[in-house]
Amino acid sequence: MIKDLSVMIAGKAGDGVLFTGNVLARLLKRHGWEVVTGRDFPSNIRGEPTRTTIRASLNENYGPGDLVNILLAFDCEAILDNLPLMAAGGTVLCDGEVVVTPPRDQAEGKTFHKFPLRAMAREKFGHEIFKNMIALGALTFLLDLETTLFEEIITEMFLRRKGEEVEKKNIQAAAYGYEKAREITLARERLPLARKEDGERLLLSGDEAIAFGALAAGCRFFAAYPICPASEISHWLARHMPQFNGVVIQTEDELAALNMALGAAYAGARAMTATSGPGASLMMEAFSLAGMAEIPIVIAHIQRLGPATGIPTKTQQGDILQWVFGSHGEFARIILAPGTLSECFELTTEAFNLAEKYQCPVVLLTELDMGQDYRTAPRFDLSRVRIDRGKLLTQEQLLGIQDFKRYEFTFDGISPRALPSSRKGLHMVESLEHDESGYRDESESNRMRMMEKRMKKLKKASKDLPRARVWESRKAGAGLITTGSTLGPVLEAAAELRKKHVQAKCLQLRTLWPFPVHAVKRFLDECDRVFVIENNCSAELATLIRSQVIPLPEMVSILRCGTRSFRPREVVEQVEKAVR
Amino acid sequence: MKKKQTYHRAHPTWCPGCGLFGVFDALKRAAANMGLAPEDVVVVTGIGCHGRMNNYFYSYGFHGLHGRAMPVATGIKLVNPKLTVIGVSGDGDAYSIGLGHFLHAVRRNVDITYIVVNNRLYSLTQGQMSPTTMFGMVTISTPFGSKDFPIEGPVLALAARGTFVARGFSAEAGHLAFLIEKGMRHKGFAFIDVLSPCVTYNKLNTFEWYKKNTFMIEKEPDYSPGDKSKAWEILNRDDRIAVGLLYEEEKPSYEELILPDTDQPIAFVDLSVRRKELEIIMENFR
Numbered sequence: 001m002i003k004d005l006s007v008m009i010a011g012k013a014g015d016g017v018l019f020t021g022n023v024l025a026r027l028l029k030r031h032g033w034e035v036v037t038g039r040d041f042p043s044n045i046r047g048e049p050t051r052t053t054i055r056a057s058l059n060e061n062y063g064p065g066d067l068v069n070i071l072l073a074f075d076c077e078a079i080l081d082n083l084p085l086m087a088a089g090g091t092v093l094c095d096g097e098v099v100v101t102p103p104r105d106q107a108e109g110k111t112f113h114k115f116p117l118r119a120m121a122r123e124k125f126g127h128e129i130f131k132n133m134i135a136l137g138a139l140t141f142l143l144d145l146e147t148t149l150f151e152e153i154i155t156e157m158f159l160r161r162k163g164e165e166v167e168k169k170n171i172q173a174a175a176y177g178y179e180k181a182r183e184i185t186l187a188r189e190r191l192p193l194a195r196k197e198d199g200e201r202l203l204l205s206g207d208e209a210i211a212f213g214a215l216a217a218g219c220r221f222f223a224a225y226p227i228c229p230a231s232e233i234s235h236w237l238a239r240h241m242p243q244f245n246g247v248v249i250q251t252e253d254e255l256a257a258l259n260m261a262l263g264a265a266y267a268g269a270r271a272m273t274a275t276s277g278p279g280a281s282l283m284m285e286a287f288s289l290a291g292m293a294e295i296p297i298v299i300a301h302i303q304r305l306g307p308a309t310g311i312p313t314k315t316q317q318g319d320i321l322q323w324v325f326g327s328h329g330e331f332a333r334i335i336l337a338p339g340t341l342s343e344c345f346e347l348t349t350e351a352f353n354l355a356e357k358y359q360c361p362v363v364l365l366t367e368l369d370m371g372q373d374y375r376t377a378p379r380f381d382l383s384r385v386r387i388d389r390g391k392l393l394t395q396e397q398l399l400g401i402q403d404f405k406r407y408e409f410t411f412d413g414i415s416p417r418a419l420p421s422s423r424k425g426l427h428m429v430e431s432l433e434h435d436e437s438g439y440r441d442e443s444e445s446n447r448m449r450m451m452e453k454r455m456k457k458l459k460k461a462s463k464d465l466p467r468a469r470v471w472e473s474r475k476a477g478a479g480l481i482t483t484g485s486t487l488g489p490v491l492e493a494a495a496e497l498r499k500k501h502v503q504a505k506c507l508q509l510r511t512l513w514p515f516p517v518h519a520v521k522r523f524l525d526e527c528d529r530v531f532v533i534e535n536n537c538s539a540e541l542a543t544l545i546r547s548q549v550i551p552l553p554e555m556v557s558i559l560r561c562g563t564r565s566f567r568p569r570e571v572v573e574q575v576e577k578a579v580r
Numbered sequence: 581m582k583k584k585q586t587y588h589r590a591h592p593t594w595c596p597g598c599g600l601f602g603v604f605d606a607l608k609r610a611a612a613n614m615g616l617a618p619e620d621v622v623v624v625t626g627i628g629c630h631g632r633m634n635n636y637f638y639s640y641g642f643h644g645l646h647g648r649a650m651p652v653a654t655g656i657k658l659v660n661p662k663l664t665v666i667g668v669s670g671d672g673d674a675y676s677i678g679l680g681h682f683l684h685a686v687r688r689n690v691d692i693t694y695i696v697v698n699n700r701l702y703s704l705t706q707g708q709m710s711p712t713t714m715f716g717m718v719t720i721s722t723p724f725g726s727k728d729f730p731i732e733g734p735v736l737a738l739a740a741r742g743t744f745v746a747r748g749f750s751a752e753a754g755h756l757a758f759l760i761e762k763g764m765r766h767k768g769f770a771f772i773d774v775l776s777p778c779v780t781y782n783k784l785n786t787f788e789w790y791k792k793n794t795f796m797i798e799k800e801p802d803y804s805p806g807d808k809s810k811a812w813e814i815l816n817r818d819d820r821i822a823v824g825l826l827y828e829e830e831k832p833s834y835e836e837l838i839l840p841d842t843d844q845p846i847a848f849v850d851l852s853v854r855r856k857e858l859e860i861i862m863e864n865f866r
Contacts, residue, residue, distance in 0.1 A: 202865040212865075216858050218851030221659055223651075240861060242840040245849050247658060249838070252684040256651035259644065259681075263624070263655025266642060267663070268847030271655070289645050380862060382855045389851075419847055420622045420640040420656065421663055428634055428641040431627075439635060440643075 001194040003058040006065050007139065010082055011074030014046035016132040020072075021052035022374060023136055023153060028054065029203045029376050030149045032196025034061035036488070037374040040564065043228065043312045049078060058194050061376070063369075063488030066569045069191065070142060072135055074117065076100040086110055091189045093138060093181075095119075095131070113184050120180065121173070130173040137177025142185065144192040150174055200379040206344045206370035206485075207232035209377070210300050211240075213348030214272055216385050219298070220246030221269035223260040225253050228312045229368040230274040230302040254279040258286035258299065265295050266429055268419040270352050274300035276368075277310060280319060284327040287361055291331025293429045294407070294415070294454065296355035296390075298348070300364040302371035303484075305563065314563040315368035317484055320540040323363045324513045332360040332457045335513040336466060339487035341377040343510065344370065347466055349385045354464060357390035358457050359414060365512065367535065369565050370485035392417045398424045405436040409449060413456040458514050465511040468519035472505035478575050479527025481520070481555075482534060483509040483541055486566060490533050493571035500572075502579055509541070515548040530555045531575055537561040582615050584608040589638035599776030599787075600629060602750030603697050604636055607666070609757035611639075614664070614764055621664045624653040626673030629704045629778075630697040633668050647678025650685035653692050654834075660847040661835045664764060667694040672702045675711040675733055682733075686740040689768040690834040693760060696733055696771070697750070699778035700785050707781030717784055733773040734826055735815050738808070744770035745811065745827040749794060750777070751787050752823070759825060768833040775821065790821075797824035 007024060011017045018039055025035045033056040041050035055065050067087035073079045076096035083106040086092070090110045094100075095117040102112075115138065117131035124130075133154075140150050151171050158167040204212075211233045214222070222241065224234045238248040246269075251257040257273045265271040275283060280301050290297045301323065305316040323335050334354050338344045348364060355362040393416050398404060401416075406427035408415045415436075418425025428438030433450060435441035441450075471491060478497060482490045487508050494504040507523040509516060524530060532542040532555050539557040546552060558574045560566055587608045594600045611621060621639035625631045627646035634641030640663075644652045649667045657665045667685075674682045674696040685692065701719060702708040708721035709728065716725040737745045744766040748756035756774060763770030775794065777787050797803045803810060803824075811827040835842055 202862065204865040208865070212858075212862070215861075216853060218853075220846045220849055220851075221655065223655065243857065244854065245840050245844055246846060247838055247840070249654075249658070251651065252680050255648060256681055256684070259648040259651035260655040262644075263642070263652035264659045264846070265655075266652075267622075267656040267659040268845075269655075269659040270851065271659075285645060286648065293644075382853060382858055382862075385853045387851050387853065419660075421620055421660060421847075423619055426619055426638075426640055428643065430634070430641075430643045431645055432643065438641075440632075 005069045007070045008053045008068045010051040010078035015074040028056040038064035062492040133173035134177035137174035138181035141178045141181035209344035211236035213345040217349040217352040221264035221271040223249040233274040254282035258283045272298040288327040290361040294359040317535040334362045341375040353388040413453045469508040476503040476505040478504040479530045489566040492568035533558040584612040597779040599750035602753040605753045606756035610760035626669040628670035650681040660845040671698040686742045688834040693763040693770045703778045743768040746772045748774045
């Protein structure tokens, strides 16, 4: 029985590659498999090559793997680029007019089938659109999946929204693809998968997990400007916010998005925005305002490949230092980095508490491949979501206070907060340096005290911040430090290294700022050689570590500058080379 | 009715004779006429001489970033529609760095009153040219005369389908108070461009200059603010500048359209985790 495999769907943008992949992912999930999708598409709507890879494992599944077992292509040309990724014994199904002859060395050991998806769809079902269902039917056969489970998914997708006729036709197309695959493939090509209980698990994207987390955490105001790959957060919330008496605003730009969210937060909402790339740069201005005015705000940044417009549909971790050190002036900020789907949810719910407790901006920093790809995860535990609004005063509390001061000097630097319309809470929010009541005060003595007050807020925050996570407890020859979605390939690489008798352990930084100095120091002490693995060109995470940890042992950076995240093998090879 | 002293926090330190004194006075009068509790008012300002308004006008105040008063004010209004939200900006704030926000606030028709104190210069920073500086004017940043053609806020607001477009004159505080009050009573976005001389840097557009070059449209025999073509016509006049309520129409306000429930301000919604509903939504991820 097979316990781990990858299926790639390839074609041109507009072929329904993503749709096909996502349905397959759901189908595999219903069979109890852990699933991760890896979409790879251009930033246009139609015409350019696009592909998605569905990795399914019976046990833990960290992310896209090294090789592909089945390749289904909507046009045969698409297979040429992807053949080098094919595992030995792999199967290729492809459609298309063009005759393609793969190079002999790459074709060896693989089985090729011409599979006229479009023609079959047209002839049998009257429209090319059914090619995707036929393809999925074929894959259902090849993977020996339950047709009843597939039909269940088709019904969920079509019955309510498109009606019985469309649903039926799709089921027929799937059955047709199933039979056709049976006719043309050989018995040895079939990869029967082991089964497990699906249980209560979920399948969703990181963007959806963040959006759901925001809703659960009481976010009731979301303002954003459309940008890839963060828009899905906005889209999801736009559908669900009204039920919770909340609102989603599409603003004119990202300057407005963050300023509007700040206005909303000041007036009392749990407010949020989300962005990426250039949008984050535009938000830098108001990021500083949030720091100065001490307004609780959550900013989700789904990193894409820069600089400038870069490659909007590709992943990267090139914006870490921008948030840690960015914007004008110095102010308290918290930067969180979820590394798993569950953490996208959990860290989002925590972000709102941290923002209100410490009255500062909180950034959720993740990446395109976490934000847009689909993953399985255990059901989110809503019983663990708590709401802590920090020093926000109720009207009753305010009435009991003499002389309320919004920016009062307190022992922990955190001042009481009152919402506009409150009696006895009247104050000023000032982007200029200000006194305890919020009114402009540019004196040296006030400036020094105010700066100290704002900067000390996070001095004792570490107890509330998501801790760095250590994977494997023993002392190790190779210590792998990483953050964000790079965690997946790093964990898989560590497991692979252990198989090769290199003792490897991992440190996942879930809070990037305030920097978890002690956790990193402890980890460094426990490892002979240290590697920092991150998906960028200039070693931003390593630079951050170097700026905070003294003395520092030698660290080797493993970097990736390209258009996708690491494959586990790439990490393994570099660590092995350095250790041996 | 309240006394206008209710809103007087401190005496302003603007240059003696500055047009902003008239705006300050008019704002207090309008708030008094409306009988607003200072706690129910938020004044959002941008950066410029006008930005000191929060120091003098007694209410909740938000002195944000240059040009960003409108998004902040919009966020506040949407979260608590029961507040009276007033934006105060300068011509640099509203028509230059914040022009995009201005036009989008107009077209959204959020229920905000936006007073743009237009002195045709960046006076806080020594008098550089602004988007409303007259063509050819010599300023510290245009020693050979401005080569940029000026724009007019009311023209832009009307083009952006503004539902309340007015122009006031800071020397006529009574009339301006009337416009601001009318703006606050208007359902939706009320925009008032205020001709406001800078006595320190603008030696061209002085009080006398405005007195000579403006006229009150309320005194025009057949002017009606409900007639858009008349509004266009009067804004296109080259000889003199129209002061008064130029245009007004009824339209649903943004918050009426976009908020699920205007009677339940988001600001005070109970945030306890609604597990039952969330569990049902989570089923979509199965």
